Amino acid sequence: MATITPTQNVNPTTMAANWGKGVSANAQKWLNKYLNPRRLFNADPAGAQASWVAGVQEAQATNRFQNGLANADVAAAANNAQQYGVNNYATSGTSKAYKFAAKTNNLASAINSAVNATNATPRGAAGSQANITRMTTFAQTMHSFKGKI
Numbered sequence: 001m002a003t004i005t006p007t008q009n010v011n012p013t014t015m016a017a018n019w020g021k022g023v024s025a026n027a028q029k030w031l032n033k034y035l036n037p038r039r040l041f042n043a044d045p046a047g048a049q050a051s052w053v054a055g056v057q058e059a060q061a062t063n064r065f066q067n068g069l070a071n072a073d074v075a076a077a078a079n080n081a082q083q084y085g086v087n088n089y090a091t092s093g094t095s096k097a098y099k100f101a102a103k104t105n106n107l108a109s110a111i112n113s114a115v116n117a118t119n120a121t122p123r124g125a126a127g128s129q130a131n132i133t134r135m136t137t138f139a140q141t142m143h144s145f146k147g148k149i
Contacts, residue, residue: 107149111142118141
């Protein structure tokens with residue numbers, strides 16, 4: 001006769017073995033929920049920012065970034081980069097090209113604005129304050145577009 005035995009501990013081997021299968025099996029469910037959310041991710045930008053700020057403050061208070069770095073497994077990161085990262089990076093050049101193309105008009109406009117602002121700044125001898133000002137002008141102009149491209 002079979003017996004029922006309560007599980008006293010979580011088995012990490014079983015957990016690891018089942019995780020990938022669960023993720024793969026639920027890909028369509030994820031897509032369906034992504035395309036049919038209860039609420040759009042950008043429905044309340046002010047509320048989202050307030051939640052983000054609260055989360056950042058809580059993370060700072062608990063040293064989450066520092067603790068995360070201290071617990072990082074560099075060997076696992078290297079293995080992950082070699083096994084998956086390099087291929088994902090390579091394919092992103094084609095799989096994410098549409099995202100880049102959607103930004104190129106605004107990016108080119110920002111670069112042109114920075115070049116024009118730089119060209120309006122007097123030139124000087126190599127290493128001169130005038131050339132440092134030109135470099136700073138370019139950087140500051142590009143920075144003014146941060147979050148807008």
